[in-house]
Amino acid sequence: MEEEKGRRNVPVLPWMRSPIDVGVFDECPLSLLPCLHPGLEEALRKMGFNSLFPVQVAVWQETIGPGAFERDLCINSPTGSGKTLAYALPIVQALSTRNVKCLRALVVLPTRDLALQVKEVFASIAPAVGLTVGLAVGQTSIADEISVLIKKPKLEAGVFYDPKGRPAELQTSVDILVATPGRLMDHINTTKGFSLQHLRYLVVDETDRLLREAYQSWLPTVLKITSAKENDFFALNHTFGGSTVGCLRTIRKCGIERGYKGKSFPRLVKIVLSATLTQDPSKLSQLDLHQPLFLTTGSKRYKLPDKLESYNVICESKLNKPLYLASLLQDLKGEKCIVFTSKVESTHRLCILLNSFDGLGFKIKEYSGLQRQSVRSKTLRAFREGEVQVLVASDAMTRGMDVEGVRNVINYDLPPYIKTYIHRAGRTARAGQAGRCFTLLRSHEVKQFNKMLQKADNESCSTHPLPADSIELLRPLYISALEKLKKCTESENLKRRTSSFKLSRTLKVKKPTNQKK
Structure with a gap:
């Protein structure tokens, strides 16, 4: 950029x-x-x-x-x-x-x-x-x-x-x-x-x-x-x-x-x-x-959809962001939602973590560049048809993708530029429909975020409050989910190393020997 x-x-x-x-x-x-x-x-x-x-x-x-x-x-x-x-x-x-x-x-x-x-x-x-x-x-x-x-x-x-x-x-x-x-x-x-x-x-x-x-x-x-x-x-x-x-x-x-x-x-x-x-x-x-x-459209270079409502969610610390995200998803009551991260690796880990929460009550899938095209297409089709309610996505999905009925977009990671925010937020409030964009922030990021929104002539970002009791009820599930994520990550790393070792053994070529005829 x-x-x-x-x-x-x-x-x-x-x-x-x-x-x-x-x-x-x-x-x-x-x-x-x-x-x-x-x-x-x-x-x-x-x-x-x-x-x-x-x-x-x-x-x-x-x-x-x-x-x-x-x-x-x-x-x-x-x-x-x-x-x-x-x-x-x-x-x-x-x-x-x-x-x-x-x-x-x-x-x-x-x-x-x-x-x-x-x-x-x-x-x-x-x-x-x-x-x-x-x-x-x-x-x-x-x-x-x-x-x-x-x-x-x-x-x-x-x-x-x-x-x-x-x-x-x-x-x-x-x-x-x-x-x-x-x-x-x-x-x-x-x-x-x-x-x-x-x-x-x-x-x-x-x-x-x-x-x-x-x-x-x-x-x-x-x-x-x-x-x-x-x-x-x-x-x-x-x-x-x-x-x-x-x-x-x-x-x-x-x-x-x-x-x-x-x-x-x-x-x-x-x-x-x-x-x-x-x-x-x-x-x-x-x-x-x-x-x-x-x-x-208008005199501003950057413009958000007319019927988009922007909100921020203040998180106590970076370590608690997944906990606040899970609470927000519960608060949205299973409405079709896209959660954006800044890196494909974060997308994968966050999806595993959310799926490790017991009793959230909705289906969550990953959509990122780490996946094969056939897997991404299948996931997107399931999301469009309502079989999946929450899509955890990298910025691969920010450009132009049109999925009907997306009511909410959540920025798990703060967008680095106003362009990124516009393309992410644009997955909702499409074709004249209403939509909401939530951004998870730590307190020291609020000033930077508001300054970025001003470039799109948007100064009406409100804070979306989350009930404190709902966050505390999820805390034990969050601790358990972190343990499951750790085990899953260790298992994936082991599989990756084993697969890499087998491949290197298969591709190993013996040194040619000089033989006189």
Whole structure:
């Protein structure tokens, strides 16, 4: 988070000084939304939408009709405000106007779980207008992904043929791809037929995180590939002896759409967004934005959901924090809740400790980077379906994850930055619903916490009192739980050492001996 430390000295870009305030927009009923495709309206109603939220209305007005997508969009809006549908809906609408089959929209996200969630949103609306959505996240083998993403023409004597018996080239079979950076680079480097040459829309979701980490240089690679479209046009133009008509026919035959402002090649439209969008020019310059338009909520850079209530819980000492947490969970009476820690190791230990309390009366599961993807997905599904009431999570879940019905978020560890607090708190009070965020603090941390909240224009954090008798009733259970945690930790460490020893024995290679023949 070096950006947070040095932000005071970073100049604000000129186009960020006059943003469009999303807050002035009202919700708009679907029946009044201009130009909305009837199939998309029906799909939205099946999803439970009767109107669009302000950020969705604001983006729709900038992307549909005259002047559509003339400028790149930078969206800074609170978590839970509906940013995913804000870009998914206009992209699907725009792609539905051309009956071609090639990869024309790419959405890049930092984590698999978030990519799966975004793919579900696209998959709920895209089929209504005949579009297909693919996923590239590494959850399955790359061969399985290729079988879905790439068309399979008939193969004879090493030559591919289309259904009419003509020689054919491998090409993508999806219109929209949702991907994580690593698996995207795998397909770019190794998958035959995978092409970004026809790409029209690039969405960089959770932009600040994707720009902070290199992820195998995915961004410069994608921009380099897509910028080659202009050079391809001039090469084709030369091939046709300067005949623009002949060149355009060839381009359209390949599936590339109409040009931009008199140019005979399409401009790659970029949409970048986050609840805490960076203002660092050096980072934003990596995106090579075209006349960017900045949409944000209010004058503050950081904003919490409107219906979020913030509370602190004062703990006597660090050693008693788990005791106060258990008491708070009991006080919340089994409401769906996410408990955030600052480290994956803390997540694991805290989950074991809470499960060692006898008689808490609700199911608690861990969600962290220590787990395999399949385990995390299973846990998240159980949490969504209500089989698990409390999820103890690392910050792997702070970014964009949407779980319906999360009433409470608890910061077991004090968030180091306001960005972290915003992303954690944003797991509740989503889509206009009410929610609460509790932060466990020791007395000397209160001043630091209140100062941090002021950056989000929030000065109304109250202290949530816990009955002293409830804490004392749990104290014997807490002492017992600590003993169980110690034994469990010792057992896990022993298993880890044994497994490591067996692996080293298996991989041990004998020194080669020189033998004369």
